[in-house]
Amino acid sequence: xxxxxxxxxxxxxxxxxxxxxxxxxxxxxxxxxxxxxxxxxxxxxxxxxxxxxxxxxxxxxxxxxxxxxxxxxxxxxxxxxxxxxxxxxxxxxxxxxxxxx
Amino acid sequence: xxxxxxxxxxxxxxxxxxxxxxxxxxxxxxxxxxxxxxxxxxxxxxxxxxxxxxxxxxxxxxxxxxxxxxxxxxxxxxxxxxxxxxxxxxxxxxxxxxxxxxxxxxxxxxxxxxxxxxxxxxxxxxxxxxxxxxxxxxxxxxxxxxxxxxxxxxxxxxxxxx
Numbered sequence: 001x002x003x004x005x006x007x008x009x010x011x012x013x014x015x016x017x018x019x020x021x022x023x024x025x026x027x028x029x030x031x032x033x034x035x036x037x038x039x040x041x042x043x044x045x046x047x048x049x050x051x052x053x054x055x056x057x058x059x060x061x062x063x064x065x066x067x068x069x070x071x072x073x074x075x076x077x078x079x080x081x082x083x084x085x086x087x088x089x090x091x092x093x094x095x096x097x098x099x100x101x
Numbered sequence: 102x103x104x105x106x107x108x109x110x111x112x113x114x115x116x117x118x119x120x121x122x123x124x125x126x127x128x129x130x131x132x133x134x135x136x137x138x139x140x141x142x143x144x145x146x147x148x149x150x151x152x153x154x155x156x157x158x159x160x161x162x163x164x165x166x167x168x169x170x171x172x173x174x175x176x177x178x179x180x181x182x183x184x185x186x187x188x189x190x191x192x193x194x195x196x197x198x199x200x201x202x203x204x205x206x207x208x209x210x211x212x213x214x215x216x217x218x219x220x221x222x223x224x225x226x227x228x229x230x231x232x233x234x235x236x237x238x239x240x241x242x243x244x245x246x247x248x249x250x251x252x253x254x255x256x257x258x259x260x261x262x263x
Contacts, residue, residue, distance in 0.1 A: 005210060007144065009206055012209065013118070013202065016199075016202040017115075017118045017119060017121070017122050018118075020122050023190070023194045023198075024189060024191050025186065026188065026189055027127060027186035028176075029169060029172050029173055033121055033122075036165065037137065040137070043141070043153075044141055044144060044145075047148045047150045050148075051149055052217070053215070055149065055219035055220075055222060057228050057229055058232070060152070060225060061229060061232050061233060063153050065240060065244055067153075068248055069244075069247075070161070070165060071160055072252070073251075074164075074169065075251055075252060075255040076258070078172040078255070078259075079256075079258035080258060081176060082258075082259050083258055
């Protein structure tokens with residue numbers, strides 16, 4: 001419970017699972033879920049280093065910024081995905097390979 | 102007791118993340134993502150980051166996950182809960198990711214990390230607020246403009262019949 005390495009390994013596991021989702025999933029929303037996992041693993045590392053680096057709160061502030069970015073990114077990504085669905089009637093990232101019809 | 106809870110939370114986090122990327126039903130992935138977010142929030146609380154833990158639950162579970170579920174609903178013809186989706190190249194992807202994970206774990210275990218002892222703070226909210234208003238004022242303001250721009254842009258993009 002009081003070891004930095006445990007948190008880093010959990011962060012690495014979340015990162016690898018998120019990466020697996022991004023490279024194997026073909027539904028755009030599932031790819032987005034993988035990206036959220038990756039952002040969470042980065043945040044976990046920030047907070048862990050903050051806690052074991054003498055409780056320096058800069059890590060917390062940075063994690064807050066990452067969460068704000070994730071919210072903005074999710075909103076924009078879903079707007080784009082809905083537009084792609086209206087144009088191509090699919091959200092498969094392999095089929096939607098053009099910017100317009 | 103706390104140790105058992107800690108390991109259960111780690112198990113919950115990693116197992117539900119596994120379901121997120123492994124399940125063949127999109128809705129199941131979204132619900133498993135909820136448990137991953139809650140597990141990560143609990144890990145934040147174990148790391149003395151109470152404020153970030155609560156923000157994680159409010160924004161990720163209350164905001165982003167709802168957005169994702171709305172996205173699923175809007176991009177599928179809903180006839181049942183089972184909205185299947187496919188994965189490609191699972192074997193190659195899994196092999197690459199497992200190799201990466203082994204590399205990362207080896208790196209983490211071999212590096213002599215500098216650990217500075219600290220006492221548990223009473224609360225972190227006041228310190229984070231001061232840092233945001235003194236040390237990180239410019240990034241804070243830029244972030245607010247970015248968020249505003251992103252939300253206006255998202256609303257404009259998603260509007261039908263421009």
